[in-house]
Every structure is written in C-alpha cells, then in structure tokens.
Amino acid sequence: MILNGKKKIWSEYQKDIPEDHYFYVRSCIRQNFFPASEKLFLEVVRDRLSLDFFETEHHTTCGGIAYHSDTIPQETVMTIVARQFALMTEAGYKNYVASCITSFGLYTEILDTWHHFPELESKIRDYLWKTTKREFQKPEYLAHASDVVYKLRNKIADQAKYKLVNKENGEPLKVVEHIGCHYSKMFPSKGVGGAEYPYVLTGMIEAWGGEIVDYPERRHCCGFGFRQYLVQANRGYSLSNTHKKFESMAPFKPDMIITNCPGCPYFLDRWQYVIKEMEGTTYGQDGNGIPVFTYEEVAGLVLGYDPWYLGLQMHQTPVEPLLDKIGIRYNKEEKYLL
Amino acid sequence: MKEFGYSLSPSSRVDLDKIDKIKQERLFALEPGFRKCMACGSCSATCSAGNFTDVSLRRAIAYIQNGQDLAALSLLKHCMLCGKCLVICPRGINTRNLIMNVLKVYGEK
Amino acid sequence: MNKEVLVIGGGPAGIECANSLISLGYKVFIVEKCSEPGGHLRKWDRLFPYGVSASDTLDKLLQKSGKAIFFYDTEVQTINQVDEKFVITLSDDTQLHVSSIVVATGFTLFPAAKKEEYGYGIYNGVITNADLEDGFKTHKKELFKANRVGFVHCVGSRDEKVCNRHCSKVCCVTAVKQACEYKDLNPDAEVYCFYMDLRMFGRGYEDLYLKAQNKYGIRFIRGRVSEVAEDVNGCLVVKAEDTLTSRPLKVTLDLLVLMSGMSKNDDNDKIADMLGIKTEEDGFLSLPEPTLNNCQTVTDGVFLAGSVTGPKTLPETLNEARAAALSVHKYLSR
Numbered sequence: 051m052i053l054n055g056k057k058k059i060w061s062e063y064q065k066d067i068p069e070d071h072y073f074y075v076r077s078c079i080r081q082n083f084f085p086a087s088e089k090l091f092l093e094v095v096r097d098r099l100s101l102d103f104f105e106t107e108h109h110t111t112c113g114g115i116a117y118h119s120d121t122i123p124q125e126t127v128m129t130i131v132a133r134q135f136a137l138m139t140e141a142g143y144k145n146y147v148a149s150c151i152t153s154f155g156l157y158t159e160i161l162d163t164w165h166h167f168p169e170l171e172s173k174i175r176d177y178l179w180k181t182t183k184r185e186f187q188k189p190e191y192l193a194h195a196s197d198v199v200y201k202l203r204n205k206i207a208d209q210a211k212y213k214l215v216n217k218e219n220g221e222p223l224k225v226v227e228h229i230g231c232h233y234s235k236m237f238p239s240k241g242v243g244g245a246e247y248p249y250v251l252t253g254m255i256e257a258w259g260g261e262i263v264d265y266p267e268r269r270h271c272c273g274f275g276f277r278q279y280l281v282q283a284n285r286g287y288s289l290s291n292t293h294k295k296f297e298s299m300a301p302f303k304p305d306m307i308i309t310n311c312p313g314c315p316y317f318l319d320r321w322q323y324v325i326k327e328m329e330g331t332t333y334g335q336d337g338n339g340i341p342v343f344t345y346e347e348v349a350g351l352v353l354g355y356d357p358w359y360l361g362l363q364m365h366q367t368p369v370e371p372l373l374d375k376i377g378i379r380y381n382k383e384e385k386y387l388l
Numbered sequence: 389m390k391e392f393g394y395s396l397s398p399s400s401r402v403d404l405d406k407i408d409k410i411k412q413e414r415l416f417a418l419e420p421g422f423r424k425c426m427a428c429g430s431c432s433a434t435c436s437a438g439n440f441t442d443v444s445l446r447r448a449i450a451y452i453q454n455g456q457d458l459a460a461l462s463l464l465k466h467c468m469l470c471g472k473c474l475v476i477c478p479r480g481i482n483t484r485n486l487i488m489n490v491l492k493v494y495g496e497k
Numbered sequence: 498m499n500k501e502v503l504v505i506g507g508g509p510a511g512i513e514c515a516n517s518l519i520s521l522g523y524k525v526f527i528v529e530k531c532s533e534p535g536g537h538l539r540k541w542d543r544l545f546p547y548g549v550s551a552s553d554t555l556d557k558l559l560q561k562s563g564k565a566i567f568f569y570d571t572e573v574q575t576i577n578q579v580d581e582k583f584v585i586t587l588s589d590d591t592q593l594h595v596s597s598i599v600v601a602t603g604f605t606l607f608p609a610a611k612k613e614e615y616g617y618g619i620y621n622g623v624i625t626n627a628d629l630e631d632g633f634k635t636h637k638k639e640l641f642k643a644n645r646v647g648f649v650h651c652v653g654s655r656d657e658k659v660c661n662r663h664c665s666k667v668c669c670v671t672a673v674k675q676a677c678e679y680k681d682l683n684p685d686a687e688v689y690c691f692y693m694d695l696r697m698f699g700r701g702y703e704d705l706y707l708k709a710q711n712k713y714g715i716r717f718i719r720g721r722v723s724e725v726a727e728d729v730n731g732c733l734v735v736k737a738e739d740t741l742t743s744r745p746l747k748v749t750l751d752l753l754v755l756m757s758g759m760s761k762n763d764d765n766d767k768i769a770d771m772l773g774i775k776t777e778e779d780g781f782l783s784l785p786e787p788t789l790n791n792c793q794t795v796t797d798g799v800f801l802a803g804s805v806t807g808p809k810t811l812p813e814t815l816n817e818a819r820a821a822a823l824s825v826h827k828y829l830s831r
Contacts, residue, residue, distance in 0.1 A: 055618035
C-alpha cells in the first residue's frame with residue numbers, strides 16, 4: 051500500500067464544508083436503530099462546540115425508503131423533498147445537513163436532476179404550492195452529518211478523553227470503515243475522498259488515533275439494499291453480502307467497524323449474530339463479534355461519554371471487549387438501566 | 389440451529405485461486421489443442437446434439453478453465469462424437485480427442 | 498519560397514518525416530519538448546509482433562537525420578502566417594521562417610491513476626505497460642519474480658468515463674507481447690489477460706496470440722477488470738466477469754499490468770489553435786479527408802503525421818511520416 055497515492059486521490063475529492071449554521075434533518079430509521087447517535091451529534095455541535103444547528107418537528111421522512119422500494123414515483127419523493135427545503139427556507143437557513151445517507155443521496159440526486167431538467171423543478175414547485183402553499187430555496191450547501199463531523203474531527207480530537215488505541219500495547223486500533231453506498235457511489239465528487247477510497251471516516255479514525263484496514267471487499271454493499279431485506283424470502287441474499295464482507299475483512303483482525311449510513315451498522319451488527327447461529331462463525335477475537343459503530347458513537351466514546359448514554363446497549367454484537375481494549379470505564383450493572 | 393426462514397445464498401463466483409491446475413496440465417498433455425480455443429462458438433453452432441440437448445464444447449472448455457468440472461462434464465454428456473466440430477474448428481483443434489480426454493481426466497472419481 | 502520546414506515533435510513520426518524531407522533537399526528544424534529524440538519509442542524495450550529492439554529501431558531512424566536541426570527542451574510559442582510563410586517563435590525565443598509545417602506531436606500515454614478502481618500508485622503490485630517495458634529494458638529482476646501476473650487491456654481506452662471512447666489499437670498486441678516476454682523471463686508464472694475484444698489486426702499479431710495460448714499457456718479471460726484491492730498478504734485481489742460463462746470471477750495475483758492506452762496529446766488544442774485547425778471529440782487532430790489523405794489539414798502548408806491524428810502502430814506512423822514529407826514536397830513544388 052502506498053499511502054501517498056491515496057492522499058493524492060483524497061486531495062482531489064475535498065469539499066468546502068461550512069462549519070456552522072445548519073438546518074439539521076434526522077433519519078427515520080436511525081432514530082430507532084441508534085437513538086442516541088443523532089442526540090449526541092446535536093449535543094456535541096451545540097454544547098461542546100457552540101455551533102448553530104437548527105431542527106424542526108415539522109420535518110418528515112424524505113421518502114427515500116419508499117422511493118428505493120419502488121412504492122412511490124419520483125415526482126412524489128421530489129415534492130416531499132421540496133417541502134423539507136421549504137422548511138429550511140422558512141427557518142432562514144442555507145446549509146442543509148442530513149443524518150441519513152439515503153436522504154443525502156436522494157437530495158443530491160434530486161438537485162442534480164433539477165439542474166439538468168429545470169422544467170421538472172418548476173413542476174415540483176407547482177405541486178408543492180398546490181398541496182402546501184409553500185415555496186422554497188434550494189440549499190446553498192448540502193452536507194451529510196458525517197461531512198460535518200469530518201470537518202470538526204480535529205476539534206473533537208482536541209477535547210478527546212480517549213484515543214482509538216489499545217491500552218495494553220499502545221498500538222492503534224485496526225478499524226474497518228464502511229461508507230453507505232448512497233454517500234458517494236452515485237456522485238463521487240459529492241463525497242469526501244470520492245467513491246473508490248472514501249476519506250470521510252478514514253479522516254476521523256486517523257484524527258482519533260486509529261488505523262484503517264483496507265480489505266478486498268471494502269467497496270462491497272453491507273447487504274441492506276432495501277428490497278433485498280424488506281421481503282423475508284430475499285433476506286438470505288442480504289445476509290450473503292454481509293457474510294462476504296466479513297469473510298474478506300476477518301484475516302485483517304479488525305478491532306471495530308465504523309459506518310456512516312443508517313442501514314450498514316444495523317446489518318453489519320445484527321447479521322453477525324445470525325451468521326453465528328447459522329454457521330457457527332464469529333469474526334472478532336476470542337469468539338466475539340466485531341463491534342460496529344456509527345461515527346457519532348465513536349466520537350462520543352472518544353469524547354468520554356458513558357457507553358450506555360450513547361445507546362451501545364442497543365447493539366447486538368457486544369461492545370464491551372472494545373471498551374476494555376481502549377480502557378473506557380463503564381458500569382456493567384447499568385447497561386440496561388438507562 | 390435456529391430457523392430464520394432464509395439462509396446464505398451459494399456464491400456464483402469463479403475463484404481461480406482454487407482450481408485444480410494439475411488436471412488441466414494433464415488434459416493439455418493429452419490434447420494440446422485445449423488451449424487454442426478462442427471461443428468463436430462454431431463448434432456449438434454446428435453441434436448435432438446441441439440443438440436438442442445441452443451440449444456445448446465451447447462452454448465446456450470455458451468451464452474447465454474456470455474449474456467447474458462437473459458443469460463441463462454435463463455439457464459433453466450427450467455428445468455423439470460425430471465430429472462436426474472437428475470439421476468446423478478454425479483453430480484445427482482435435483475436438484473429438486479433446487472431448488474423450490475431458491471425460492477421461494475429469495470423469496474419473 | 499525557401500526550402501525550410503518545421504517539424505513539431507521529435508518522435509518516430511517527426512524523425513522519419515525529417516529524414517524524407519532531407520533526402521528531398523529540404524532544410525528541417527525539429528522542435529522537441531523533451532531533452533532527447535525518440536518520444537515513447539525511447540522508453541520501449543521491444544516492439545510487437547516480432548520482438549525487434551526499440552533502441553536499434555530508433556538508432557536506425559536517427560542515423561539518417563544528421564542534417565536535421567533539433568531544438569530540445571523547446572516548444573513552439575507562436576506561429577504567424579505572413580503571406581505564404583510561417584514565422585515561428587520558440588520557447589527559447591528563437592525565430593524561424595519556414596514554408597511548411599508538419600505536426601508530429603504524437604500521443605500522451607493514458608495516466609493509469611485516473612482509473613482509481615485499479616489502484617495504480619496505491620497498490621504496490623499494480624504497474625503499467627510502460628513500467629513493465631522499462632523493467633524489461635533495465636533488467637529489473639525483482640519485477641519478474643511474480644508467479645501470478647495479470648494484464649488488463651483497455652485501460653483508458655473504450656472508456657467514456659475517462660473521455661476516451663476510442664480503441665487505442667496497439668494495446669491488445671502489446672499485452673500479448675509483454676505476457677509472452679514475461680513468461681520467457683519467468684516460465685513458472687501463471688499469466689492472465691483480461692480483454693474485452695482481442696484486436697489482432699496486423700500481420701503476425703494473430704500468430705503471437707496463438708503462441709501466447711499454445712506455447713506459453715496464457716489464459717485469456719473475456720471481461721473487463723472491475724476493481725483491485727490488496728489482501729492481508731499484500732497480494733492483489735482482482736475482480737472481473739468471465740463473460741463467456743457469465744460468471745463473476747476473482748483471482749489473486751502478485752503483479753497486475755495496466756495497458757494504458759493512447760490518449761490525445763495534451764498540447765493538441767494549443768497547437769490546433771495556433772495553426773487554425775481543429776480537434777475532434779476524441780481530442781486528436783481532425784482530418785478533412787480521412788480516407789483519401791491522412792496528412793492533410795484545412796490550413797495550406799500544414800501537414801500531420803503519426804498518432805497526432807489517432808492511435809497508430811509504428812509502421813503506420815513511419816509511412817505517414819513519409820507521406821507527409823511528400824505532401825510538403827508537392828505543396829512547395831506547386
């Protein structure tokens with residue numbers, strides 16, 4: 051591996067990410083899968099870093115799941131998105147940040163489509179007006195929340211209580227990064243580091259003391275893929291994709307996985323249990339799984355938040371072996387009390 | 389084992405790291421024309437049996453190169469050794485000798 | 498009308514054009530942006546399909562060019578047409594007055610790092626055809642220790658993603674040539690060629706392909722490589738589809754050679770602008786009569802030779818260089 055080669059690619063895919071004044075929108079499924087992640091994000095940017103991140107209770111789903119499951123047409127999803135942009139406009143914001151990768155991908159795709167087909171944008175403006183009497187400005191800047199954390203990674207490192215380092219031997223932890231497909235595969239220039247060697251999570255891991263593992267199936271989908279999972283008959287296919295990734299990363303003996311998508315951490319986490327039940331295989335050390343985290347959870351751990359406050363008890367693959375490796379203190383008895 | 393109602397799908401991927409190269413070498417020694425195939429498909433197009441059964445020498449050669457021995461054997465099972473492929477092959481491969489030797493090398497249990 | 502001609506580019510096309518012009522009694526200036534003549538030929542070891550030495554070939558071309566006046570490390574800065582003459586300013590401020598110009602600026606080797614998924618410059622085992630040729634030329638022994646080697650055809654060719662829809666023509670036979678040479682140096686190596694179509698159009702090419710299959714046992718896989726990564730041992734995991742069996746395919750290799758194609762010369766737009774001629778969508782210079790005349794341009798007195806008008810083999814380039822010289826002669830004898 052020639053690191054300079056990667057650095058060259060990374061330097062070609064950098065975004066000018068604004069640091070402050072964002073309209074923040076949550077993710078439908080992340081609020082259920084990882085309820086503390088979004089709360090923590092807002093707490094860190096607002097309380098720790100004194101930045102302006104606004105959110106409104108009027109925000110709804112972006113329609114992405116329905117769109118990707120072929121249950122609603124494109125014009126419907128565009129009108130839903132237009133309404134979100136109207137909420138941003140009404141609140142007086144110009145930077146839009148999405149917690150969800152699929153939302154981010156969808157917004158990027160819609161803005162690009164409107165750019166190429168302005169008549170479609172006019173039509174959607176008309177639909178929005180007829181249905182809600184709202185008007186909107188397009189965001190001046192569209193970010194994914196991981197872009198913002200990437201931008202703030204060094205400030206987080208400055209306040210860090212722990213590093214992603216094995217306390218026994220001082221070695222950096224080996225971290226697998228997994229990027230949501232809709233982050234940069236559709237529009238490589240919209241993702242930090244591009245599509246082949248994304249840097250958004252790698253940058254965080256480097257800043258927080260860990261070391262990235264580049265394994266052969268790094269670019270492979272986590273297996274979520276909407277339609278593949280939603281129907282039970284297709285779930286074996288979803289599972290097989292995840293299985294393929296774990297088989298490929300296992301020889302590198304990763305300590306943990308960091309993700310920036312709603313579906314990926316969920317499936318990489320839960321399917322490890324299913325694979326253990328079906329095949330008897332575990333991929334971590336000492337018969338354990340490989341703990342999977344959202345980037346907010348990793349930021350929270352680094353900043354010294356209590357693991358149970360971060361909702362890590364919601365994970366199926368136990369996180370304790372990793373906490374012990376870093377030396378993060380936690381109370382076993384309180385795991386399910388919060 | 390718990391019943392989930394689904395299971396891992398078998399991979400369709402050809403893994404060239406895992407193929408039996410010794411058998412391929414044996415086949416090559418018995419019929420050197422094996423490697424000359426350029427996948428034109430004229431053998432399969434002219435095949436007397438191929439119109440009615442699943443016979444394809446072109447695909448059988450490709451399968452052997454990919455280590456899919458059983459699939460290759462099943463594609464030659466209904467061959468009648470008429471020799472039309474021998475007449476048409478632009479690379480002059482001794483196709484009958486090749487077919488006989490595929491069965492010999494890969495048919496052994 | 499003086500008998501002075503400017504040739505832009507000191508590669509095989511420029512040199513051979515100058516040779517022909519000198520024999521016809523012209524005085525020739527060759528402007529070359531590098532410090533030595535020969536272009537890409539200087540970097541190559543052996544030539545397809547017969548394995549002729551590249552440096553011997555270049556030496557033979559240069560033997561006849563003694564009377565040409567070379568300007569090295571020099572580029573053309575401006576060209577002004579005064580009546581029927583061209584006034585040229587070079588980057589070293591030299592001024593030339595010539596009656597005719599031949600553009601022989603050749604091609605740019607496609608920068609393989611642009612195909613990010615192949616990991617050139619990132620994974621140690623990934624090299625280009627030019628790197629391998631350099632290895633042959635300078636006897637880089639460590640390069641020939643790999644026991645599993647792959648050649649990827651069409652890197653930066655037939656690829657709209659990198660704005661090169663065209664076929665680079667010579668890479669197929671170059672890959673086959675290099676694969677055979679690799680086997681000569683390391684007979685134990687397993688060698689794979691990943692191709693989309695094998696374009697063995699020239700005399701002797703098909704024979705080389707047959708030899709690659711028959712004598713060297715090189716495995717040809719019809720499918721374009723989709724991605725490359727390193728496994729835990731630092732070996733390369735290469736993915737493609739075997740389109741002949743419609744199956745995805747994976748193989749672990751120690752060395753992967755990317756067949757970088759011929760892209761337009763990066764200076765083409767600038768040169769075309771100075772001479773009042775055009776480039777096509779593919780970036781190569783346009784030919785108003787592509788079938789009848791491969792050297793002619795829309796500007797009187799300006800002619801083209803070699804791969805400045807598209808990918809070409811060396812013999813084709815040399816023939817065009819001679820044809821361009823005759824075109825100059827015909828123009829100046831009118």
